[in-house]
Amino acid sequence: MTKILVVDDHAVVRAGVAHFIADIPNMEIGGEASTAEDAIRLVRNDTWDIVLLDIAMPDKSGVEVLKQIKREKPELPVLMLSMHPESRYAVQVLRSGASGYLQKEALATELVAAINTVMRGHKYISYGVAELLTADPTDTDKPxxxxxxxxxxxxxxxxxxxxxxxxxxxxxxxxxxxxxxxxxxxxxxxxxxxxxxxxxxxxxxxxxx
Structure with missing residues (x-):
């Protein structure tokens, strides 16, 4: 059974993820956190197979939480969730140790695939993120x-x-x-x-x- 920790400051998002995962065999939501502080405490005090982490937290950025998790438990996979397009954060969080980046609007169709990919030891990289990662670093049109x-x-x-x-x-x-x-x-x-x-x-x- 894949034990999942969901970290998001919006209760409706956590409830939506829990509702969706409830119908998936071999997956369970083992815990929830609404703040970075609670997330770090749960990561330290329990064993998880994967963390679903919102990039925008009220007390500390999701990127900072990601880095702290990777410092303390480097083998724990973290799948970042965001309302922002891939071009804004995806490359940054992958470089910081995230196992994948998923837009919340794509959650219903891609979440399980992303979790399964990560649990097999791979990074979850969408087509859009792959394009960003392989973009020519000398491209003068790059922001x-x-x-x-x-x-x-x-x-x-x-x-x-x-x-x-x-x-x-x-x-x-x-x-x-x-x-x-x-x-x-x-x-x-x-x-x-x-x-x-x-x-x-x-x-x-x-x-x-």
């Missing part, structure tokens, strides 16, 4: 934010939300100097001069929740 490394994008995202360097350093357990260095790299790669440019770009490209 600027997709040229950033995973850590650079994480810093960019937090700066785009208006967070200061000191707060980001505290949240990511990095030094202020390190965060400032990443900020400089982001500004250079994206041909920007200050945080206002980053915030404007993030809003214009619908990258901020």
């Amino acid at each position: 600027l934010h997709e040229t950033l490394s995973q850590r650079e994008y994480e810093i960019f995202y937090k700066l785009g939300k208006g967070e200061g360097v000191t707060k980001i350093a505290d949240e990511l357990c990095l030094s202020v100097k390190t965060v400032s260095t990443y900020r400089t790299r982001v500004l250079h790669k994206m041909s920007m001069t200050n945080n206002a440019d980053i915030i404007y770009y993030a809003i214009k490209n619908n990258l901020i929740d």
Whole structure:
């Protein structure tokens, strides 16, 4: 029996997943969490076969939760769920250790296939994600934010939300100097001069929740 932990701050989503999985042989929802804190506690205190993790959590981003899970239980598969299109987060979360990325609107038809794929030891990669992963890195039409490394994008995202360097350093357990260095790299790669440019770009490209 595949024991699943569902992590999503929306009760209706958790209920929908539970209702759907209830009809699938050899799968069961063994637990639910609505916050990042609860998710980490459940991961630490119990044994799971797979985690279904929402990318947008109220107390900490799903990407940060993913990284913490992979640090503490690197063999535990995590399938990321998101309302956002694949082009926004898929490549970033796969590079961070996720076993797959699934849009919530495709949940009913693809969820079981994704879980089965992951449980066989493979990554679940849709056609759209495969195209993103195999895209030519020299493509000049590539959006600027997709040229950033995973850590650079994480810093960019937090700066785009208006967070200061000191707060980001505290949240990511990095030094202020390190965060400032990443900020400089982001500004250079994206041909920007200050945080206002980053915030404007993030809003214009619908990258901020």
